[in-house]
Each structure stands twice: as structure tokens, then as C-alpha cells.
Amino acid sequence: MSINLEKTFQDALEQVKTWARTNSPWLIHFNSGSCNGCDIEILATLTPRYDLERFGVKLQGSPRHADILICTGPVTRQARERLLRVYEQMPEPKYVVAVGSCAISGGVFQGCYNVIGHIDQVIPVDAYVPGCPPRPEAIIDGVIKLLKSLEAQEQTA
Amino acid sequence: MNAIGMLTNLLFFPAGLFVLVTGLAYEWVDRKLVARFQNRLGPRWFQPLADMVKLLSKEEVIPEGLDVRLFVALPVVALAGALTAALYVPLVGLNPAHSFPGDLIVTLYLLSLLTMCIGLAGANTRDRFSLIGATRTLTQLFSYEAPFLLALLGPAIVVGSWQIREVTAYANQHWLILTQPVGFVIALIGLMGKLELPPFDAPEAETEIVAGALTEYSGRGLALFRLGKGVELVIGLTLVAAFFLGGVANPVAFFIKTLALLLIIAGLQSLFARLRIDQAVGLWWRYGALLALVQLLVLIILRFWGWNGGL
Numbered sequence: 001m002s003i004n005l006e007k008t009f010q011d012a013l014e015q016v017k018t019w020a021r022t023n024s025p026w027l028i029h030f031n032s033g034s035c036n037g038c039d040i041e042i043l044a045t046l047t048p049r050y051d052l053e054r055f056g057v058k059l060q061g062s063p064r065h066a067d068i069l070i071c072t073g074p075v076t077r078q079a080r081e082r083l084l085r086v087y088e089q090m091p092e093p094k095y096v097v098a099v100g101s102c103a104i105s106g107g108v109f110q111g112c113y114n115v116i117g118h119i120d121q122v123i124p125v126d127a128y129v130p131g132c133p134p135r136p137e138a139i140i141d142g143v144i145k146l147l148k149s150l151e152a153q154e155q156t157a
Numbered sequence: 158m159n160a161i162g163m164l165t166n167l168l169f170f171p172a173g174l175f176v177l178v179t180g181l182a183y184e185w186v187d188r189k190l191v192a193r194f195q196n197r198l199g200p201r202w203f204q205p206l207a208d209m210v211k212l213l214s215k216e217e218v219i220p221e222g223l224d225v226r227l228f229v230a231l232p233v234v235a236l237a238g239a240l241t242a243a244l245y246v247p248l249v250g251l252n253p254a255h256s257f258p259g260d261l262i263v264t265l266y267l268l269s270l271l272t273m274c275i276g277l278a279g280a281n282t283r284d285r286f287s288l289i290g291a292t293r294t295l296t297q298l299f300s301y302e303a304p305f306l307l308a309l310l311g312p313a314i315v316v317g318s319w320q321i322r323e324v325t326a327y328a329n330q331h332w333l334i335l336t337q338p339v340g341f342v343i344a345l346i347g348l349m350g351k352l353e354l355p356p357f358d359a360p361e362a363e364t365e366i367v368a369g370a371l372t373e374y375s376g377r378g379l380a381l382f383r384l385g386k387g388v389e390l391v392i393g394l395t396l397v398a399a400f401f402l403g404g405v406a407n408p409v410a411f412f413i414k415t416l417a418l419l420l421i422i423a424g425l426q427s428l429f430a431r432l433r434i435d436q437a438v439g440l441w442w443r444y445g446a447l448l449a450l451v452q453l454l455v456l457i458i459l460r461f462w463g464w465n466g467g468l
């Protein structure tokens with residue numbers, strides 16, 4: 001009986017945690033070699049017109065405060081170290097969203113002498129948002145899908 | 158007072174659960190109002206709670222090269238200071254839980270403890286952004302603290318007592334904002350400086366110095382600091398409302414007056430852009446401190462002539 005009680009308690013705790021995580025995603029944005037098109041779209045996403053604070057999204061300056069790393073662009077040789085360092089500075093649990101064709105596949109920069117490749121050759125990616133650049137709606141959709149998948153994971157676990 | 162009453166005071170009301178919840182609620186009201194001023198929908202009502210639970214359930218990274226004990230203890234001390242201050246202010250129009258002559262000064266120092274802890278937290282890490290943030294936090298502390306203190310001393314001088322209970326008892330009968338408008342304005346703006354709200358958010362300017370003094374804090378530490386700020390918001394609003402706006406004699410008056418003050422603060426936040434740190438300091442010392450000092454002098458002289466402080 002006591003084991004069951006503990007299990008219910010643990011389950012409830014997990015549910016509360018998942019609820020909080022999916023309702024309060026704080027972002028940090030890192031550009032690892034993008035042409036700036038995707039970055040401008042991300043900034044547009046954060047403007048009052050799309051108002052991401054509805055979903056509890058906040059843009060944070062410090063990787064230590066963030067839950068979701070939004071990456072744009074291919075990874076250049078110079079940015080690789082920095083991308084890794086920003087990723088490693090984030091506290092667990094952390095998620096990565098790759099925004100733009102370049103972040104997914106290297107896009108038009110594929111095969112450049114200074115480009116290593118796409119984001120998931122360097123760090124694990126949880127959601128991909130295609131487009132060159134993707135519209136703000138697409139970026140919001142990507143983040144929301146990531147949050148939905150977290151809830152689904154919780155239910156199957 | 159018996160032990161159970163004291164425990165209730167510490168854990169639920171007025172310090173403890175009650176101010177924590179009110180702090181979160183007021184943070185939501187503030188964010189929602191600013192969002193509405195910017196023509197946005199704004200966060201949902203449980204947003205601050207979700208933020209807090211999420212931060213508490215996250216990993217806390219302890220960076221290298223700092224004093225670990227200090228790093229862990231500072232958020233706790235900051236929150237404890239803010240919660241202790243709640244014991245001495247007339248929350249929800251009830252009498253303060255504890256009271257002794259001179260508790261006004263103690264309360265104001267307890268409120269500064271949070272800022273001091275943030276400054277120390279920034280100075281403790283080796284990260285340069287935290288260091289700049291800490292310098293700015295402490296610079297701002299030295300600039301707004303004196304005018305804020307002088308402004309809140311105005312009512313105390315009129316009453317002739319340093320005890321919050323006696324000052325509020327007097328202020329319940331008099332709208333001190335009429336006789337001390339300067340003090341009211343300075344106290345309100347000083348509160349904004351204390352909470353590092355825009356336009357006084359140079360210490361945590363994320364476009365320049367990442368996140369200021371709290372850059373290295375994650376998870377639990379950050380959550381406790383944020384909670385402390387929420388508590389301080391409630392206590393500061395209560396103090397200003399109780400001293401200048403005709404007192405907070407009952408819960409209805411308490412909520413109406415503090416929320417009205419919050420509306421003004423939210424309006425000012427969305428109206429002004431961030432001041433540079435030197436501009437903020439100049440504003441406080443050139444105008445704030447001077448005006449507060451002049452008003453204090455006038456009050457003292459008038460009292461000397463036997464004026465009772467009312468209209």
C-alpha cells in the first residue's frame with residue numbers, strides 16, 4: 001500500500017513538473033552562422049503582434065535561465081565551440097529547436113569551406129522548423145509541437 | 158504570543174504562504190497590465206506560478222571558481238529578508254504581526270537585503286557580466302535608497318514615531334499624499350528602482366549584460382530571487398499605500414489602493430525607455446534626494462511651529 005502511495009505521489013509530482021515545463025518555456029536564441037534572415041523572423045515572432053507571452057514564452061539573455069535553445073543557420077567552424085558551450089551551459093532539462101533550412105540541412109551553405117554542417121551534427125535537436133526563412137507562425141507551431149510532444153512523452157512514460 | 162500563533166505568522170499569514178501567493182498574483186497583474194499597454198494579450202493567470210514550479214524543478218548549475226556556500230545561501234537569505242519584512246507591515250489592512258519602536262527602519266533595511274544579496278551574488282561569480290550587473294545593482298542601491306528612505310520618513314516625522322503601527326494609525330485618518338505629494342512620488346519611483354523595473358532596469362539590461370548579477374543563477378536560486386522580488390513588490394506597495402493613500406484599514410481598501418498603485422507603476426514601465434546607470438544616479442541625487450530633503454526640512458520646521466501634519 002505504502003509503495004502505491006509513493007508511486008501516486010511521484011506520478012502527481014511528475015505531472016506537475018510537466019505542466020510547469022510545457023507552460024513556461026523560456027527561450028534563448030543562438031545564431032551559429034545564419035544569413036540573418038531566420039533571426040529577423042525570430043525577432044518578429046517575439047513582437048507584440050504574435051505575443052508569445054500568451055504561451056508563457058520569454059526570451060532570456062542567459063543560457064542558464066533558458067529551457068529551449070533556438071538555433072538558426074548552419075554551423076560554421078568558428079561557431080561550433082560557442083554553440084556547444086551555450087548548449088552545455090543550459091541546465092537540464094533542455095531542448096533544441098532548429099529553425100530554417102540551413103539549420104536542418106546546411107541549406108545553401110552546404111559544402112562551404114567554412115561550414116561544418118547542420119545543427120544536429122553538433123548537438124541533439126528536438127524539433128525542426130523548415131523554411132527559408134520560416135514564417136513566425138511556423139516558428140510558433142514548431143515550439144508548440146515540441147511542447148505537445150513533451151506532454152505525450154509524459155503520458156506514455 | 159503563543160508558539161502556534163507565531164508559527165502561523167511565519168508559515169502562512171502574514172509572512173510565508175500568503176505573501177508568496179500575493180507576490181505571484183501581483184507579478185501576474187503587473188505583466189498583464191504592461192502587456193495590455195503594449196496591445197498584447199499578455200500571460201495567462203497562472204504564468205508566474207508555472208515559471209516558479211518549472212524553475213524549482215530544473216537542475217541548478219553551480220559554476221566553478223566561486224564560493225559555493227555563498228552561492229547557495231544568498232537566495233535563501235534574500236527571500237528570508239523579504240519575508241521577515243512582511244511581519245512588520247499592515248498587510249490586508251490587519252495590524253502588523255509584530256511591532257516595536259523603530260520597526261520602520263528595520264523593515265526598510267530588510268527590504269534592501271534582497272538587493273544587497275543580488276549584488277553579492279553577482280560579485281561572487283567570475284563571470285564578467287555578473288560583475289558589471291553587480292556593480293550597477295549596488296550603484297543603483299546607493300542612489301535610490303537615500304531618497305526612498307527620506308520619502309518614507311516624512312510621515313514618520315509628522316507622527317513623531319518610528320513605529321509602522323503608529324504611523325499607519327495616523328495615516329488612516331489623513332491622506333498624506335495631499336500634504337506630502339513629493340514624498341509620495343519619490344517613494345513610488347523609489348519602489349520601482351528597488352525592484353529594478355523599467356526604466357530603472359539597467360542592472361539587468363539583457364541587451365547589454367546578458368542578465369545582470371543573476372546571469373549564473375539557474376533553477377532554485379533564480380526562483381528564490383524572483384519570489385523575493387514578488388514579495389518585495391507587495392510589501393513596498395503596502396507601505397506606500399498605507400503611508401500616503403489614506404491607509405489600508407480593511408482588505409477592500411488594501412486591494413483597491415495597492416492595485417491602483419500597481420496600475421501607475423505598470424503605466425510608467427511601459428511609458429519610459431531604460432535609463433543609463435549614470436542617468437538614473439543623476440536623477441536620484443540631483444532631483445530625488447534634494448526634493449525629499451527639502452520636503453523633510455519643511456515638515457520639521459512646520460512641526461516645530463506646532464502644526465499637526467494634517468490639512
Ligand code: SF4
Nearest residue numbers: 035037100101102132
Ligand atoms: S534558412 Fe534561409 S533565411 Fe535562414 S539562414 Fe538559411 S538562407 Fe538564411
